[in-house]
Amino acid sequence: MYAPFRLTLLAAALTLCLPAAAQDALQPKPPPPKASDKKIEQVEIKGTANAYDPRRDDTATKIVVNSEEITKYGDTNVLDVLKRVPGITVNTGANGRGGEIRMRGLGAGYTQILVNGERAPAGFSMDSLAPDSIERIEVLRAASAEFSTQSVAGTINIILKRSVKNRLRELKLSAQGSSNGYGPNANLQMSDRDGAFSYSISANLAQDRFKFDSLGEERGVDTAGRPNMARSLGLAQDGKFTFFNLSPRLNWTLGQDNVLTSQTFVTANRFDNDIRETSVASLGAPAPYPDLLNAVDNSSRYLREDLSWARKFADGGKLDLKVGVNLGKSTSMTDRSATGLDTGIYVEGRERGVNSTGKYAKTLEKGHTFAFGWDGGVDTRDDLRDETRRLPRQSGLELDQDSEARVKRLAVFAQDEWNITPSWSMYLGARWEGIRTHAEGNTFGAADASSNVWSPIMQTLYKIPGRKGDQVRLALTRTYKAPGLQGLSPRRFTSENNSSTEPDFQGNPNLKPELAFGIDAAYEHYWAEGALVSISASSRKISDFTRTLVYFDGARWISTPSNQDSAVTRSLEIETKFPLKAVMEDAPAVDLRASVNRNWSRVESVPGPYNRLDQQTPLTVNLGVDYKVGQLSTGGSFAYRRGGPVRVSLNQRAYTWPRRDLDVYALWKFDAQRQLRFAVGNVFSEDFQSENTIDDPRIGSQTRNFNFPQGVRYRLTYEFKF
Template sequence: MHAVSPFRLTVLAAAVSLCLPAAAQDAQPSKQPVSKPIEKKIEQVEIKGTANSYGPRRDDTATKIVVSSEEITKYGDTNVLDVLKRVPGITVNTGANGRGGEIRMRGLGAGYTQILVNGERAPAGFSMDSLAPDSIERIEVLRAASAEFSTQSVAGTINIILKRSVKNRLRELKVAAGASSNAYGPNVNLQLSDRIDTFSYSLSANAAQDRFEFDSWGQERGTAPNGQPNLLRNLALEQKGKFTFLNLSPRLNWTLGQDNTITSQTFINANRFDNRFRELSTTVLGAPQPYADLLNEVENEGDYLRSDLSWARKFADGGKLDLKVGINVGSSESVTVRSADAANGAPVLRTDILIKGRERGLNSTGKYAKTIEKGHTFAFGWDGGVDTRDDLRDETDRLRGPARELDQDANARVKRLAVFAQDEWNITPAWSMYLGARWEGIRTRAKGNTFGVAEASSNVWSPIMQTLYKIPGSKGDQLRLALTRTYKAPSLQSLSPRRITSENNSPTVLDFQGNPNLKPELAFGIDAAYEHYWAEGALLSISVSQRKISDFTRTLVYFDGARWVATPSNQDSAVTRSLEIETKFPLKAVMDNAPAVDLRASVNRNWSRVESVPGPYNRLDQQTPLTVNLGVDYKVGQLSTGGSFAYRRGGPAGVAEPARLCLAPSRTGPLRAVEVRRPAPAALRRRQCAEPGLPERDHLRGPGHRQPDPQLHLPAGRALSADL
């Protein structure tokens, strides 16, 4: 429930490149006389790239979009989320506080889109907008699953690869600033690298701060079972804060021999987030909220370190072995002060909330690949690890003293193991095939002082097939087909039965409680695409996909006799379908002597149906139905500029029988919607979002209507297993 400017523009207010020239060869000119040089005829060789040269997107059997380091940095982005906004098929929803955001493919987030950093899942609580584009070597977008990576990728996978290549004696400093209608801040990036005999190193450092301030609004409307209005409430939200972060990415390489290297790569992130937001509500009709003027002051600090040591070795018989072992540690601390005063100024709420989290983990991966024959490569490997997390939540009501103090602590351990095998085969020059299979097992154990021991385990087999067929006789026409089995594992928060409470508890401001009985959502998928490469750098792509999701998880809302509670539950199945049309081309492909202008456009239309929710509007509540992206980029010499436009369309969606969520349209900003309605079934009224700038939110029915308790509590020692 927030408003943003229709445009977000990144301005390089200050761009300074201080490049200290390399002195790889310092030899002084000789003072001895030299003889007359002998003239030699030098043969000149000219190499030209053609449309038939190799390109990962065009020639790889697996459906993959690769965004190179040059493409990432050439537009001056200071935020990796701004880079992803230009990638077709990806939607970035801005976070509720104006920063961060959820990355989606096929309009699906909330765990359906897998985000990886160097092939591994990003840590809990890690904000992608704290990752500097200059520290990224490339971004891989996989629309269909690959056996090499986790198959927790129902919508797809985005793999962000940090810089690995080392340039000889690089010294580069960049200073920039970004601004939008409600935010601004500086950004500094430092790149160092050098090579000494068989040793090389690189260091990428980035620091930035983003200050923001904006207001947003909304409205709640409610109807009684007889259709009469019983609630009208105007809502406003005022926010002001700042986000500061520092990234360090050192990399060390040792060459032990030909095709034999050891690499150490470390990623360090430290961030601080301060936010002050005020929630105001004016009730025109119905009962007022307990706290009509609620002030929240939040201070959050987080630190994270991941370090990997890897060994890569090629053998004489054509085989290659990659081994890696890594550790990760992280901590976070958040302090929230909630306060509210009565109309006469007397304090009615003073609550302090302290949340601490600490995590550590150990992981290991391995892969062996060998070319069995020409155009035929077989690979197998493993991926495993153990992660432990400790959480502490202390809540104190200062007006009521220590008697109102609430302490919650929990400990969770997640063990995972995966093995995979894959075979890539170029059957003919025009036809290639990819076959893979992956088994993943996850076991979670959580224990807390407010609940007993909760355990859950799941095992998933994922067969995968992808094929690419280049139509004979055509210059650039090809077809793709993929069949996949993927899944979405429940998050640790969704499994933990610990309850998270809200101050203004109501049918629209709910407490949350996890469900240890959750099972993974299993999806069978099919993807098909037609691609036409009609000039150098020019592409037209039309793709369709479908996912059939079983054990679909949706949120149930119930009244426990005292408070309204939301909890996840496996409810029947769901189907999602997508259509994506993309084109991009340089202007010179259609006009002679055209300037260096690149044009791009993509349209994504998504449909879904939740079978356990009666229609209409029984779609996935987290899916974006329509996304349109347009862009133009221009570069001449050292100057590059461009612009982009993004539009996301919302609409009503059923979320809990018979609840409904309505999302308003958004242009470049977040979905500014929030409408939850749940009148009596006989009095259900079909209502669209009336005003895009002022969406409405209807109350659920009151405490007299109570749904059955889903029986969330799991007796101590009981384990839930799911073999799929």
């Protein structure tokens, strides 16, 4: 593998150098310089045309988004970056922040999100991860034995800054605003070397203030279809979100091919929001609390420290060891007040964990590498909930809950990568994962759950002989989705305005993991430098499918997860990207890209039509263009997400609205040290809308919908190196 790579670089270097040498030979020779005129010249050799491309050359399917693509639009939110990546859909949150990351149209429970190859901790907000602290994003459509196989839809691995540049000092200052809010952002990047020691530091501080009013309605009909409820709803929010990231990386070279690395990630955020929920009934009974005020103050802090050691041996083996610890704390204080209600709710969660990973890889022969390793850890979480009711007239502590949960996990894996022929490569892997969960609290008894999943994996790449740039891929995988801690815990989470559309939530300790058998196939055509056409298809058969059941227990409405029957999901993706010069001679420096994702799914235990899995996004279209001339770089990205009706369960329906997102940017480089970036997001000023319906044969049906306004966002960033 390495010898052809080096020869490719050499050939590219010769290609660059020979035309210059030929031109030099035709020029008249100047007189030889004097000794005093001789200067030492620096020669830089670059390989371009045939450089190694992980997407094209790796046996395992992988899309890599580099740092330049990540920071192109000057985003302050990594979710805005991901929505422009082919095959990924981001469902924006109701207040413009947050959102769910989806691959193949399926949500985060099916899409695995990793940070530096590790699962993001419980409660970690992707909003608090700054794009400038990310080195690259890897999108794995099919599972790999090296990472957890809790990736039914796929894996998104976010790699924090690792590269070290000599004497880098870069500061970015930005401000953004919209009709709903505004906020500043500052980012600092530093790196340097000193002998055997090198370091890189990324720090980010940002704040987002928002204020807007949302409108909705709630309607109901009885079992005969006669209207029996009509309410006008209002939701006014006034808040701010502040976060801080710090990601230092320290490297010590202990000897040749012997490196010790410390990677730290610290994040802290605070979310304050004053929410007023109003309800005016024009038909039927009013809501229990028609004018409810919620003052929310949330804060969280998280620290992760990884110490890793990488050592290469003379016999071709390589050992990677890592030990990590993580600490986290989150607090929430909510004051609820209304006529006849005055409640204070304090919630505190503490998380701590330790983990260890290891991998040993050895090249058995040229183009044949075998590796095995492990991944294990113990995570403990303590939760405390105190509720004090000052109204009704009951003094003291009304509700006091505390619980402790411990999650133990262990995984072992082995994988074999083999270039069987120059045109054919094979990846075989297997991974066993075991998870043990124990939870207990003062309001429920001890609950234990365990799961064991064996995941065989095969991926292959075949480069069609005689057809340069044409290749096909095939992958067979067994993946799964493990139930989360909240879904397993029998602890009850109550809703003040309890109803079929706002039920209490209670976990189910008897939940089993959802198992999925998958097949992926793709055809890829690389027809010019930087030009690609890809057609890929996939299918997943899911057993022990988990869906949320909503029922009335005689006193209150409750939602709880439950294993049901099975589900099937299928996807088709077409992607292309190319520079305009690939189809037009003397074309300007324009790069074009487009992708279309069509998804289908069916839940066996839910009658159709529209019985899609996890409210799957049926269609996503992404279009993009970039243009560069002189000191100016500009471009735009358009994303379309189709909606429609969804049959969630036997008695639950939902409707999602289509969404069109258009983002544009312009970058002006003053010189090598200074540049100015301007970006406009959500150009069409698309709002977020939601609608949910609950049907019950005893009372009829209730429908609740809301419209959350989201304005055009403007962002200006000044970047300079010093």
